[in-house]
Amino acid sequence: TQLLEQSPQFLSIQEGENLTVYCNSSSVFSSLQWYRQEPGEGPVLLVTVVTGGEVKKLKRLTFQFGDARKDSSLHITAAQPGDTGLYLCAGGTYKYIFGTGTRLKVLA
Amino acid sequence: EAGVVQSPRYKIIEKKQPVAFWCNPISGHNTLYWYLQNLGQGPELLIRYENEEAVDDSQLPKDRFSAERLKGVDSTLKIQPAELGDSAVYLCASSPGRRGGDTQYFGPGTRLTVL
Numbered sequence: 001t002q003l004l005e006q007s008p009q010f011l012s013i014q015e016g017e018n019l020t021v022y023c024n025s026s027s028v029f030s031s032l033q034w035y036r037q038e039p040g041e042g043p044v045l046l047v048t049v050v051t052g053g054e055v056k057k058l059k060r061l062t063f064q065f066g067d068a069r070k071d072s073s074l075h076i077t078a079a080q081p082g083d084t085g086l087y088l089c090a091g092g093t094y095k096y097i098f099g100t101g102t103r104l105k106v107l108a
Numbered sequence: 109e110a111g112v113v114q115s116p117r118y119k120i121i122e123k124k125q126p127v128a129f130w131c132n133p134i135s136g137h138n139t140l141y142w143y144l145q146n147l148g149q150g151p152e153l154l155i156r157y158e159n160e161e162a163v164d165d166s167q168l169p170k171d172r173f174s175a176e177r178l179k180g181v182d183s184t185l186k187i188q189p190a191e192l193g194d195s196a197v198y199l200c201a202s203s204p205g206r207r208g209g210d211t212q213y214f215g216p217g218t219r220l221t222v223l
Binding site: 042045048086088090 | 112148149150151152153164199201211212214215216217
């Protein structure tokens with residue numbers, strides 16, 4: 001059974017700080033996706049990483065797929081209050097699953 | 109283009125009562141998903157449809173949950189009878205193609221509270 005463990009579970013930081021969220025598995029994934037979910041809304045896709053070692057940037061967000069395609073990270077530079085939300089990684093070869101989630105709160 | 113529409117947005121019921129949720133996917137999307145999401149956790153798949161066929165319902169508690177997708181468009185998810193542990197957000201998502209890896213577009217969810 002494929003599992004996606006995210007860390008940290010909760011993160012509260014001040015505006016302007018940097019942070020990294022991790023998504024780990026013991027299984028190989030053909031691709032991983034990252035979503036952000038705001039209160040009262042469904043998850044919204046941010047990015048898909050496919051190739052081992054791949055790095056993708058989305059403004060202040062940097063996503064990396066591990067060389068072995070078992071893990072991924074999301075780095076946010078100079079966090080802003082608008083980055084507040086639940087961050088989810090997801091993927092699956094035979095069954096699509098979501099990670100355990102990281103709840104981020106950025107304080108102004 | 110309209111996104112995935114779900115109704116109701118909120119529902120409060122007493123345990124043992126029935127409840128139904130409705131989802132209208134994005135026009136032209138063949139694949140439809142129902143997820144359950146507990147507070148602060150990732151969504152868990154309940155059932156996936158390809159057109160009108162349920163192709164993955166292995167995680168659906170069939171003793172009390174049922175779903176249908178008539179004509180391969182709208183879908184309803186029903187719980188009868190509801191239990192306290194069913195309190196959660198029920199998310200519907202749709203994607204264009206048959207492959208499970210296609211980008212999923214989520215609705216806002218229905219927040220169910222069972223008293």
